[in-house]
Amino acid sequence: MSAAFSFMARFGARLVANGYAILPIQPGTKKPGRYRSGEWCDYPAWTRHAARATTDLELQLWSGWPDAGIGIVGGAVAAVDIDIADNAELALDIERLARERLGDTPALRIGRAPKRLLVYRTVKPFKGIKRHPLEVLCLGQQFVAYAVHPATNRPYEWPEESLADLDIASLPAIDEEQARAFLDEAVALLPQALRSATLAEPAKAPRPAHAQQGTPEAVQAALAFIPNADLDYDSWVRIGLAIKGAIGDGGASLFAAWSAQSAKDVPAATAKAWASFRPNSIGAGTIYHLAMERGWKPDAGLELDGAALRDAVHPAAGMLAKISNASAPIQEQDQFSLVIPDGLVGDLTRYMVATARRPQPLLSLGASLCAVGALMGRKYRTESNLRSNLYIVGVADSGSGKNHSREVINDLFLAAGLVDHLGGNKIASGAGLLTAVHRQPAILFQIDEFGMFLSAAADRRRSPQHITAILDNMTELYTAAGGVFLGAEYANRDGHNERRDINQPCLCVYGTTTPVRFWSALEGSNVIDGSLARFIILPTEDDYPEENPSSGIRVPPAGLVEGLRLIAAGGGRQIGNLVGRTAGLETAVDPMVVPMQPAAQDAFRALGQEITRELREARGTPFTAILARIGENAQKLALIRAVGIDPVAPAISGDDADWSIELVRRYALRTVSAVERHVADNDTERNHKRILEIIRSAGSDGLGKSQLIRRTQFIDKRQRDEILVTLVEAGLVTMAMRSTATKPGLSYRATQQEV
Structure with missing residues (x-):
């Protein structure tokens, strides 16, 4: 099926016109998806479509995606999902019950018969309700309307009327109470074998004061009345938590014996699960209640309340004593506070912050460092011949104000007559990058959606060579900043394929991206080979800061414009904007050496010793490349800050060194942590890390x-x-x-x- 004749192209506009919220479905699946860089990927944020109507732009974009299916977002509609595959008569009986209780809807969908789904309109959106194998899908959920079913390899069918021909107002309306009543009645029709093997929740009744603590004897007696006949995983965990909450670690043998009743029991997994249990508000009360529901009658002489046996000493007395005797509050471990530096870098950053609708100081600082670094190219260097070429990535969610810094730099460079130092918004190939740097060796590229760019450039298995060559050339240009970059040799040197050498190239790259896109684009090899280590990655501390009411039309300040011109002229040593544009080796390039004051020398010497110790400790891990670049990147930032303060006679001070070291060190360690949490070499590892990150994001x-x-x-x-x-x-x-x-x-x- 081609993009022009995809389900989305055929039915999408009609569904939107009829009032449905839709979203694209990945071919061959039932999952929402997006088409990026020539391939389908997951769409984790699809639930946003439940809160608003589908836009014309989205519909136009999705209709061009190859083989795109269509999902309907729950909320304005609810769908009764009858997931019964082996009993056609029962599935039909439940469908009849739904039509009797909820209304005779014309919207019936069949995927793999006898399974079926009925669509209704909601009086008010409600959360989905599940009574396995039955479910009412609604808010926070979606169902496939038009696609090829992954099991049958046939399109979903609408045997009565196609949903695309039904106005949403024509569907019977239901509310949550009706949906729950229907499910309760429908579940009663199911044979026991079809129902989930799940322990019922305890009734909402008052619990005794010491409901969590029990005695080993009482818990053991109660467990005899709670058979473990292949219970589902959640119920198994719940019993384990209740045992541990009731009698602590001493209940391990009881849990193991109870778990062993099931044919699914794996003793080693049971022991590991027990060690992981952290019961909170669950304990003996749950065990006793479930047992009594199944006929247990405790003996009169059996002590049920474990707390009554140890009232003399509170089981948490030691912890309480520590809290009571604490002499000072716990201090925050992270005392970092972003400091905007003095000089041109700081002035540029503050201007960006002051004019932004959503101010992003950290991202503004990263953009300013790259802008000033590019203008300094081939005009300043450290005593160790380090240059001002930087690769920085600003990471923030969509809509957080990432674009503003790039717009400000474009305006200022244009006003200063320095637009020749700006590369294009996109880099189409490795050869295209070298052509731009050959034309202007001191150049700044500002790349939006940098994660998408990196995803293609770093994927050597699927991307063409001219795309992967971009990252290769960036790596080589970074290293060659203090010398000569030797271009590629061609077999046919006909004028178009001449070797292009570049004397002391200064390529600066400032990219912006979202966290998910950036980290999902990387693989472990990018960490190990050092390509990631060359980037200073700056994740924003606040994705959605308060809006700035004074943002609006900008007029480039004369002082900033003149400051940029002065640095581009090497502090006044060169006149005019055209100086140094020729890249050939015959062009004289004599950068000013910026000395380092004793305090700065001491700071960087101490940093070098610390990094050496850390590298030895990290030997054999993929993080050594990131640690090894901390000192180099810190010196580059110190150089840029010093020149921004005094372009005519700069010197790297102790303050320049301390500021740069703190900033680079902090975000290098943040990068190490992020790599550990996000970067994977295969889909299995990536899914493990992704789910762990989802759980971690929920906090304590x-x-x-x-x-x-x-x-x-x-x-x-x-x-x-x-x-x-x-x-x-x-x-x-x-x-x-x-x-x-x-x-x-x-x-x-x-x-x-x-x-």
Whole structure:
């Protein structure tokens, strides 16, 4: 199926006109997706479409994506999903019940018969309700309307009326109460074999004061009435948490014996799960209640309340004593505070911040360093021959104000007559990059959607050679800044294929991207080969700062314009903007040497010793390349800051060194942490890290099972459960029961939170 005749192109506009919120579905799946750089990928943020109508621009874009299916977003509509595959008569009976209780909808969809789905309009959006194998899909969920079913390899069918021909107002309207009542009645029609093997939640009844603590004897007696006949995973975890909450680590043997009743039991996995359990508000009360529901009647002489046996000493007395005797509050470990430097770099940064609708000081600083660094190219150097060429990436969510810095630099360079130092917005090939640097050896490229660019340039398996050559050439140009970059030799030297050598190139790159796009573009090889280490990565501390009401039309300040011109002229040593544009080796290039004051020398000497120790400790890990570049990048920033303060007679001071070292060191270590958390070499490792990051982002409260399922729809249930078991066994995630507005629920929490 071609893009022109995809389901989206055929039915998308009609569905939107009829009032439905739609989204693209990846071919061969039931998952929302996006088409990027010639391939389909997951669309984690698809739920945003539940809050607004589909735009004309989205519809136009999606209609051009090859083989795009169509999903309908729940909220304004709800869908009764009858997931019964082996009993056609039962599936039909439940469909009839739905039509009787909810309305005779004309919107019936068949994917793999006898499974079926009925679509209704909602009076008010409500969260989806599940009674396996039945479900009412609604808010936070979606269903496929038009696509090829992955199991049958046939298009989904609408045997009565096509949804694209039905105005949303023509569907019967239902509310949450009706949906719940229908499901309760429908579940009663199911044979026991089709229902989930799930322990019922305890009734909402007052619990005794010491409901969490129990006695080993009482818990053992109660467990005899709670058979483990191949229970589902959540119920198994819930019993384990309750045992540990009731009698602590001493309950390990009880849990192991109870778990061994199931044919699915794996003793080693049971032991690891037990070690990971962190019970909160669950304990003996849960065990006793479930047992009593199944006929247990405790003996009169059996002590149920474990707390009553140890009232003399509070089980948490040691911890309470430590809290009571604490002499000072816990201090924040992260005391970093961004300091905008003096001089031209600081002036440029403050101007960007003052004129931005959403001020981003860190990203503005990164853009300013690259802009000044490019203008300094081939005109200033350190005593060790380091230059001002920088690669910086600003990382922030969409809509957070990433574009403003680039726009300001374009305006200022144009006003100063320095636009020749700006490269294009995109780099089409490795040869195109070299042509631009040969034309202007001191050049700044500002690249939006840098993650998409990097995804293509770093993918040597799927991207063409002229794209991957961009990253290769960037790496070589970075290293050759203090010498001569020797161009490629061609077999046919006909004037178009002449070797192009560049004397002391100064390529600066400032890219902006979103976190997901940037980290998903990288693989472990990019860390090991050092290509990532050349970038200073600056993740914003605040994706959505308060809007600045004074932002609007900008008039480039005369002082900034003159400051940029002065640096481009090497502090006045060169006259005019055309000086130094010729890249040939015959062009004389004699940069000013910027001395380093004793305090700065001491600071960098101490840094070198620290980095050496850390490199030895990190030997054999993929992070040595990042650590090894800290000193070099810090000296480059110190050079740029010093020249920005005094372009005529600059000197790197102790303050320049301290500021640069603190900034580069902080964000290099942040990069190491981010690589550990996000970068993977294959899809399996990537999914493990992605789910761990989702759990970690929930903080100390953890993430409920239903929340986790909604946020991990990029994988199926089996993969999700396997990954969760692995993360628990590895000690990266713990499980606990937590109270909610309706009932206790299982939650997952990362064992280590990012500082």
